[in-house]
Amino acid sequence: MAILSKIRERSMFLIIIIGLALFAFVLDPSTLGDFFNSSKVNQVGEVNGESISLQEFTAELEAYKQQVGNGVTEMQASKNVWDNIVRKKIYQNQLSEAGITVGEADVWNEVINAPSVKDNPQFQNEVGFFDEVKFKQFLADTKLNNPEMWGAWSNYMTQIRDNGERNTYNNLVTAGLSASLKEGESQYFADNTKLTSQFVFVPYTSISDSLVTVSKGEIESYVKANSNDFKVEESRDISYVQFNIAATTEDENAIKASVSELIEDFKSTSNEREFLSENDSDTSIDDSFKFQREVNATVASEIFKGAKGDVFGPYKEQGYFKISKITDVTSMPDSARASHILIPFLGAQRVAADVTRTQDEAKVLADSILTVVKRNKNKFEDLAKTMSSDLGSGAKGGDLDWFTYSRMTPKFRDFVFEGNKGDIGVVETPFGFHVIKIDGQKNKQTALKLATFSRQIIASESTENAVFQKSEQFALASSKDNKFFEVAKENNYVTKPAIGLKVLDENVPGLGNQRQIISWAFSNDTKAGDFKRFDLEGSHVVAFVTAKTEKGLMSAAKATSSVKPILVNQKKAKLIADKFNGTTLADIAKDNNTNVRNASGINLKSPTLSGAGSEPKVVGAMYNAEINKVYKNIEGNRGVYAFTVTNKELPTALPNYEAVRKSIAESRKTKTFAIYEAIKNASDVEDYRSNLYTSN
Structure with a gap:
C-alpha cells in the first residue's frame, strides 16, 4: 500500500516522463530503448x-x-x-x-x-x-x-x-x-591616398608544380597550426544508387488503352461530373471556359473544330492520358475592364476588423447602391470612392483596369465575361457583395467548357516489383566483400555522392528531404562501409557510407584540396625569392626574365595592380612603404613582388572629420x-x- 501511495503522489511526474519518452519515440522509434x-x-x-x-x-x-x-x-x-x-x-x-x-x-x-x-x-x-x-x-x-x-x-x-x-x-x-575624430581623419586619408609605384611581378605559375612536393605531414602540421580554420563538425559521406520506379512503354500503352475504352460511355453520359467520379478520374471537373491557347497544343486545333458532345483523345499531357468532352460552346472576350464597389460582411474573406454588418445587411446595402447607379451611372465613381472597402480600386472610382478571364474569382468573372459592356449588377463572392459595372470587352472569340477524364501515367505493379528486385539484388551483391562501387560499375548503375552530411541535416543532395537516410548514417551501429536499402516515394535507394568524420580537426586527406595550394605557393615563393637578388627593380626583372611594370592611382579601397589583379597584401605594404625604397619578396595572392613607391599623393585635408567619424560610428552600431x-x-x-x- 505504501508503494501505491507513493505512485499516486507522483503520478503527474510519471505522466510527464512517459509523455517525453513517447515524444522521443515519435521523433525516432529506435531512441525509446535508451531514452531513460x-x-x-x-x-x-x-x-x-x-x-x-x-x-x-x-x-x-x-x-x-x-x-x-x-x-x-x-x-x-x-x-x-x-x-x-x-x-x-x-x-x-x-x-x-x-x-x-x-x-x-x-x-x-x-x-x-x-x-x-x-x-x-x-x-x-x-x-x-x-x-x-x-x-x-x-x-x-x-x-x-x-x-x-x-x-x-x-x-x-x-x-x-x-x-x-x-x-x-x-x-x-x-x-x-562611437569613433574619434582621429579615427575619422585616419580613415579619410587611408581611403583617399593615391600611390604611384613600379613593381616586378613573378607569378607562382612560373614554377612548375612538378618541382614542388607537399607531404601529408606538412599538411597535418599546417592544419594544427591553423586549427581555428579547420575545425569540423561530425559528418558522414555517403554514395548511393537510385532505382526510379517509372512507367515502361508497356505500362503507358496499357493505360492509354484503358482510357480509350471509356470514350463511348463518356460521349453518351449526360452527367460528366458523375462519370469522372464513378470512373476514378485522377483530375476533377473544371467548370471554367477555355480559349484555344489554354488547351494542349497537340489537340487544341482539332478540339476547337468540334461541337458540343464531341470527345477527343486519348492524348498525353503532363504525366496523364486524357480524353476531353465539349460540354458548352460560347463566344466571349479574352479580356475585359470593369469597375466595382465592394461591400463586405462579417465572416467574409480578408474582411477588415471594423466590419460588423451581417451578410443580409450587406446584401441590402449593395442592392440599394445598385438601384442608385442604375438610375444614374455617373454616380458610380463617387460611390466607389466613399462606399467600397477595396481601397485600391475605390480611389480610382472602382476601376479595376483590364484583366483576363482567369484572374477574377469565378462568379465575378462569369458576370463580366458572359455579360455585355454597360451591364450593371450585384454578385456575391467570398469577399462580399460586388456592385459591378462592365466598362469594356475585347478580342471576342470561341471558348469551350471541357470535361476531361484523366489517368495518371504510373508504373504498373509488375514494373514496381521488377525495380524492387533490381535494387534488392544490387544490395545483396554489394554486401559480398563490400563491393558497392564494383557491382555498380558492372551493372552500369550511376553512383551519386553526398559529402559532408551533418547530424541534423535532412536533405540528401539529389534526393531531397530524406531524414531517415541521415539518421541511419549517424547511428552508433553504422560504420564506414555499411550499406542499406531505403524505400522512397517513387524509387528505391541503396546507400553506402564511404567515410565518417568525427568532431575536431579536419583530417589531412580532407584538408589537402585547400591546404596543398597554399603550401605549394609558399614553397614556390621561396624558389622565386632566391632569384630576387638584385638591388634595383631593373636587376630583379632581368634576373627573372620579366619587365618592370608601372601602376598609378593605387589605393586601399581598391587594391588592384594593373596586369596582376587584386593584391591587398601587396598594396597594404606599398601604403606603409618609404618613397623610392626597394622592397623585395612580398608574397601576394598570385605571385611574389618587388616594388618601389615613387609617389604618395595625399588628399586635401578637411576642416574637420566629423562626417567621416559619424559614418564610422553609425557603421559600428549596425x-x-x-x-x-x-x-x-x-x-x-x-x-x-x-x-x-x-x-x-
Whole structure:
C-alpha cells in the first residue's frame, strides 16, 4: 500500500516522463530503448553551463510549430527553436553579469504601449483613451475562460521580454561604439591616398608544380597550426544508387488503352461530373471556359473544330492520358475592364476588423447602391470612392483596369465575361457583395467548357516489383566483400555522392528531404562501409557510407584540396625569392626574365595592380612603404613582388572629420548581429539534439 501511495503522489511526474519518452519515440522509434539515459531525460544542450532541458525545448518546439503551421519541416523548426533558446540564454547571461534586469514593469510598459493594445477600441474608455484597468480585466477574464487565447498572450509577453533583453544589451553596447575624430581623419586619408609605384611581378605559375612536393605531414602540421580554420563538425559521406520506379512503354500503352475504352460511355453520359467520379478520374471537373491557347497544343486545333458532345483523345499531357468532352460552346472576350464597389460582411474573406454588418445587411446595402447607379451611372465613381472597402480600386472610382478571364474569382468573372459592356449588377463572392459595372470587352472569340477524364501515367505493379528486385539484388551483391562501387560499375548503375552530411541535416543532395537516410548514417551501429536499402516515394535507394568524420580537426586527406595550394605557393615563393637578388627593380626583372611594370592611382579601397589583379597584401605594404625604397619578396595572392613607391599623393585635408567619424560610428552600431555572433563564439554551447533525432 505504501508503494501505491507513493505512485499516486507522483503520478503527474510519471505522466510527464512517459509523455517525453513517447515524444522521443515519435521523433525516432529506435531512441525509446535508451531514452531513460539521464542525459537524454534532462537536457538537449547547455549554454555556459546552464542546462536546456528537454521539457523547455519540446514546449517551445510545439509552440513554434503551432505558430508557423506546416511552413517548416521538423528539422527546420528544431533549428529555429534551438537558435532562439541559445540567443535568449546568451543575452540573459550577459545582462546578469552586467547586473541589469528586465523586470515585469518593463515588460508591462512595453505591452500597454504597443499600438495593437493602446489603440484597440476594446481597451479604451468612453472618451477614447486607453484604459489600463479594462486591459487588465480582459487579461484576467481571458486567463480564466479562454486558455488558448491566454496561451497566445503569454507567448506574446514572453517575446516582449526576450526582445527587451536583446535590445537592452545591444543598446548598451552600441552606445559605446562611437569613433574619434582621429579615427575619422585616419580613415579619410587611408581611403583617399593615391600611390604611384613600379613593381616586378613573378607569378607562382612560373614554377612548375612538378618541382614542388607537399607531404601529408606538412599538411597535418599546417592544419594544427591553423586549427581555428579547420575545425569540423561530425559528418558522414555517403554514395548511393537510385532505382526510379517509372512507367515502361508497356505500362503507358496499357493505360492509354484503358482510357480509350471509356470514350463511348463518356460521349453518351449526360452527367460528366458523375462519370469522372464513378470512373476514378485522377483530375476533377473544371467548370471554367477555355480559349484555344489554354488547351494542349497537340489537340487544341482539332478540339476547337468540334461541337458540343464531341470527345477527343486519348492524348498525353503532363504525366496523364486524357480524353476531353465539349460540354458548352460560347463566344466571349479574352479580356475585359470593369469597375466595382465592394461591400463586405462579417465572416467574409480578408474582411477588415471594423466590419460588423451581417451578410443580409450587406446584401441590402449593395442592392440599394445598385438601384442608385442604375438610375444614374455617373454616380458610380463617387460611390466607389466613399462606399467600397477595396481601397485600391475605390480611389480610382472602382476601376479595376483590364484583366483576363482567369484572374477574377469565378462568379465575378462569369458576370463580366458572359455579360455585355454597360451591364450593371450585384454578385456575391467570398469577399462580399460586388456592385459591378462592365466598362469594356475585347478580342471576342470561341471558348469551350471541357470535361476531361484523366489517368495518371504510373508504373504498373509488375514494373514496381521488377525495380524492387533490381535494387534488392544490387544490395545483396554489394554486401559480398563490400563491393558497392564494383557491382555498380558492372551493372552500369550511376553512383551519386553526398559529402559532408551533418547530424541534423535532412536533405540528401539529389534526393531531397530524406531524414531517415541521415539518421541511419549517424547511428552508433553504422560504420564506414555499411550499406542499406531505403524505400522512397517513387524509387528505391541503396546507400553506402564511404567515410565518417568525427568532431575536431579536419583530417589531412580532407584538408589537402585547400591546404596543398597554399603550401605549394609558399614553397614556390621561396624558389622565386632566391632569384630576387638584385638591388634595383631593373636587376630583379632581368634576373627573372620579366619587365618592370608601372601602376598609378593605387589605393586601399581598391587594391588592384594593373596586369596582376587584386593584391591587398601587396598594396597594404606599398601604403606603409618609404618613397623610392626597394622592397623585395612580398608574397601576394598570385605571385611574389618587388616594388618601389615613387609617389604618395595625399588628399586635401578637411576642416574637420566629423562626417567621416559619424559614418564610422553609425557603421559600428549596425553590427549587432556580428556582436551576438562574437559572444556566441566565445560562449560554451553544447548541442545534444542529435540524441533526439538519430538512431542509436
